Amino acid sequence: MAAETGTPTTLTLKSNDDELFSVAESAAILSVTIRNMVEDGCAGGVIPLDNVDGKTLASVITYMNGISAIPADEEKKKSYRDKFLSDKDFETLADMVLAANYLNMSCLMDAVSAKIAQVMEKKSVGWVRRKFGIENDYTPEEEAAVKEEHKWTFEGVETDDDN
Amino acid sequence: MARKLAKTSSSNIPSEIIEIILSKLSSVKSLLRFKTVSKSWNIIISDPLFIQNHLHSSNSSPNNNLFLSKYPNSTDRGFPLVKFERGKFHAGGIFEENIPNGYNLILRECNGVLLLARRLSGWNKFDKYALWNPSTRWQRYIETPYDFSEYYVVDHGICYDKIAGDFKVVFIFVTKYAIYSCNNDSWTEKKLGAKCHDIGFTDSGIFVDGAIYWILGVQSTNISGRQLLYFDPRTDEIKRLQKPEQLRSLCLYCYKYNKEEKSFNIWIKEKGIDVAENNVVIKEQSIRFVCYSPTDDKTVKEFEVFAVHCGRYIPYRNSLYFPAGVKTKTIKA
Numbered sequence: 001m002a003a004e005t006g007t008p009t010t011l012t013l014k015s016n017d018d019e020l021f022s023v024a025e026s027a028a029i030l031s032v033t034i035r036n037m038v039e040d041g042c043a044g045g046v047i048p049l050d051n052v053d054g055k056t057l058a059s060v061i062t063y064m065n066g067i068s069a070i071p072a073d074e075e076k077k078k079s080y081r082d083k084f085l086s087d088k089d090f091e092t093l094a095d096m097v098l099a100a101n102y103l104n105m106s107c108l109m110d111a112v113s114a115k116i117a118q119v120m121e122k123k124s125v126g127w128v129r130r131k132f133g134i135e136n137d138y139t140p141e142e143e144a145a146v147k148e149e150h151k152w153t154f155e156g157v158e159t160d161d162d163n
Numbered sequence: 164m165a166r167k168l169a170k171t172s173s174s175n176i177p178s179e180i181i182e183i184i185l186s187k188l189s190s191v192k193s194l195l196r197f198k199t200v201s202k203s204w205n206i207i208i209s210d211p212l213f214i215q216n217h218l219h220s221s222n223s224s225p226n227n228n229l230f231l232s233k234y235p236n237s238t239d240r241g242f243p244l245v246k247f248e249r250g251k252f253h254a255g256g257i258f259e260e261n262i263p264n265g266y267n268l269i270l271r272e273c274n275g276v277l278l279l280a281r282r283l284s285g286w287n288k289f290d291k292y293a294l295w296n297p298s299t300r301w302q303r304y305i306e307t308p309y310d311f312s313e314y315y316v317v318d319h320g321i322c323y324d325k326i327a328g329d330f331k332v333v334f335i336f337v338t339k340y341a342i343y344s345c346n347n348d349s350w351t352e353k354k355l356g357a358k359c360h361d362i363g364f365t366d367s368g369i370f371v372d373g374a375i376y377w378i379l380g381v382q383s384t385n386i387s388g389r390q391l392l393y394f395d396p397r398t399d400e401i402k403r404l405q406k407p408e409q410l411r412s413l414c415l416y417c418y419k420y421n422k423e424e425k426s427f428n429i430w431i432k433e434k435g436i437d438v439a440e441n442n443v444v445i446k447e448q449s450i451r452f453v454c455y456s457p458t459d460d461k462t463v464k465e466f467e468v469f470a471v472h473c474g475r476y477i478p479y480r481n482s483l484y485f486p487a488g489v490k491t492k493t494i495k496a
Contacts (some may be wrong), residue, residue: 094176101180113180117188125199132176137178137202146199152300153196 007147012046013061019054020046027064032104056095057087063108081111090131091120121136124156182207182216189221189481191262191298211328214483218274221481231277231297231475233269235262242269242297244479263293263302268436270491273321278332280319287315293344294330294486301310301485305332305343308350319376323484324396330486331396333361333375342399345486350398357383359392 001120011034029035037047049057063084070076088096093116100108120128129136138146147154165245176184185207188194194217198205207213213223221289224355232243239261244256267281268289280289292305304493320333342351360380372395381390381403 015486038241048436091249097180097184113184116184120184120197121190121193123193125196126199128200131496132181132200135203136200138199143199145220146205150198155193157196 011115014046014048015052015054015057016050017054019057021057021061023055023061023064024068027061027068030064030068030105032106049093049103052099053095053128056092056099059096060091060099060105060108067107070089081107083113085115088115090116091118094131122156124157124159127158178203178207182213186213186216186220187222188217191481191483194483201328202218208483209459210440211379214361215325218482218484229479231479232476233324235267243351261297262283263295265291266293266295269477270319271321271368271370272477272480273330273375273481274323274484276321276323276330276484276486277477278319278321288312292332294321294332296485297479298480298481299483301434303486307334307343309341311333317378318368318379320377320394321371322373322375322396325373326397330484331395331399333394333401335377335379335401340401341392342394352437353399353401355401357386361378362389435451 010017010022011028013021013023013028013034015021022133025038029038033049034047052060065079066080066084067077085093093112097109097116098110100112123131128134136143181204185194185197185204188197194208198208207303218420230245232245235241236243243254263279266281268280269277269284270279270280270289270292274297276294279293279295281291282289288311290311292307293302294305295302314336317335317337319335321330321332322333325348332343335340335342335355337360339352339354341348342353344351358381360382362378362380368375374395377392379392380390381387381392381399386403390403392401
C-alpha cells in the first residue's frame with residue numbers, strides 16, 4: 001500500500017527473463033496493467049511481467065520516466081515520443097508494441113503502432129511478410145489476381161533490402 | 164532450462180494489433196498493396212469497420228492537410244492538390260491524375276468519395292455524373308434517368324449511411340428530389356412540398372454527422388427565403404432545420420450567425436491546425452471565417468484563415484471507402 005506521506009513510492013518490476021527494475025510508482029502507473037496491480041495491493045513485492053523481456057522492459061521504463069517528467073504539454077510529449085522512437089529498428093518496435101499492449105499503455109501503443117506504420121509505407125509485400133513472419137497463403141493464381149487488381153500500388157516501392 | 168530464443172517476436176503480433184498498426188498507415192496505396200501479403204491481411208483491409216477506423220485515424224493525423232481543387236487546372240489534366248498550412252493554402256506541384264475520362268468538376272465529397280460531373284461548356288449544366296475515390300483510384304459511373312436539358316438540378320449531395328453501408332447521391336430539383344442508392348443501383352423520387360432555388364455560390368451540400376446540409380432558397384405557403392435543409396439517409400427525407408436543439412448540428416448555429424450576410428458558404432473543415440474535427444467553417448463575406456464546435460465550448464469563434472475562395476476546395480482524404488460492387492478501373496468516355 002502506498003503510504004500517505006510525501007516520499008515517492010518505488011516499484012520493482014520483473015521481466016520474463018528475471019531481470020529486476022526499480023521504477024517510481026508515479027511513472028509505472030502509466031501502465032494500466034501495473035496500476036491495477038498496485039491498486040490490488042501487489043505493489044509491496046515484486047511485480048512480475050511475464051510477457052516482457054528485460055531489454056524491452058528497460059526501454060519501456062526509459063519511456064515511462066521520460067514522458068512522466070514532462071508536464072502536461074502535449075506538444076512536448078509528442079516530440080519526446082518521436083525522438084524516443086526515432087532510432088528504434090523494426091524488431092525493437094515490434095517488441096515494444098507487444099509490451100505496450102500487454103502493459104496497457106495507450107499513449108505508447110499509439111505512438112509505436114504509428115511509427116511501425118510509417119516504416120512500412122514504402123515497403124514491398126515481401127519485406128512485410130518477412131518482418132511480420134507471415135506465411136503467404138495465396139495460391140500463385142490468387143496472388144496474381146489480387147496483385148493485378150491493384151497493380152499501380154506496386155510502383156515506387158523500395159527495393160527489397162532488409163531495412 | 165534454456166529459453167527458446169525467437170529470432171524476432173514480430174511473427175507473434177496478433178491480428179488485433181496488426182489491425183491497429185494498419186489503421187495508422189494513412190497511405191491508401193500501401194494498404195491496397197498489402198492486400199497481397201496474405202488472405203488474412205486482405206480480410207482486415209477490406210473490412211468496413213477497419214475502413215471506418217482508418218479514415219478516422221487519417222482524418223486526425225496532423226499531416227492530413229491536403230485539399231483538392233474542385234476545378235481542374237486549365238493547362239494540365241488534373242485537379243490541383245493544395246496544402247493548408249499556417250492558415251493559408253499553398254499550391255503544390257502535385258496533381259491528381261487518373262480522373263475518370265471527361266469529368267471536369269468535383270461537386271461534392273463524402274468520406275473521400277467524390278461526386279464528379281461533366282460540365283457542359285458555358286453554364287451550370289451537367290450531363291454526366293460519376294463517383295471517384297482518388298486515393299484508391301476506383302471510379303463508378305452513375306446512370307441517371309433524367310434528361311438534364313429539361314430538368315434543372317438546384318443542388319447535389321452525397322452521403323454515407325453507416326448502418327446500411329450505403330452511399331447515396333441526392334439531386335434536388337425545383338419541386339422534388341431524387342435519391343440514388345449505390346447498393347441498390349436505383350433511384351427514388353420524392354416531393355419537396357416547396358419550391359427550391361439555388362441562391363448562388365453558397366457551395367453547400369456538405370456531409371456532416373451522417374447527413375447532408377444545404378442552404379437553399381425555399382418558397383412554400385408558409386415559408387420563404389433562405390433555409391437550411393438536411394437529408395437524412397436513414398429516412399430518405401429532406402427536412403428543414405428549425406431549432407438548434409433539434410439536431411446535434413453545427414450548421415444551424417452558423418446559419419443563424421450569418422443570417423444577415425449577403426453571401427455565405429458552409430464549408431466543412433476537418434483538417435488543419437485551427438479547427439478541430441467536425442467543425443463547420445463558414446465563409447462570411449469574403450475574408451472572415453467563423454467556426455462552431457458542437458463538442459467543445461459551443462461558441463462561435465472567429466478566426467483568420469485563408470483569404471481566397473474557400474469554396475474552391477474539398478478535403479483530400481486518405482480513404483478506402485467506395486460503394487460496394489462495381490469498381491471500374493476506367494470509365495469509357
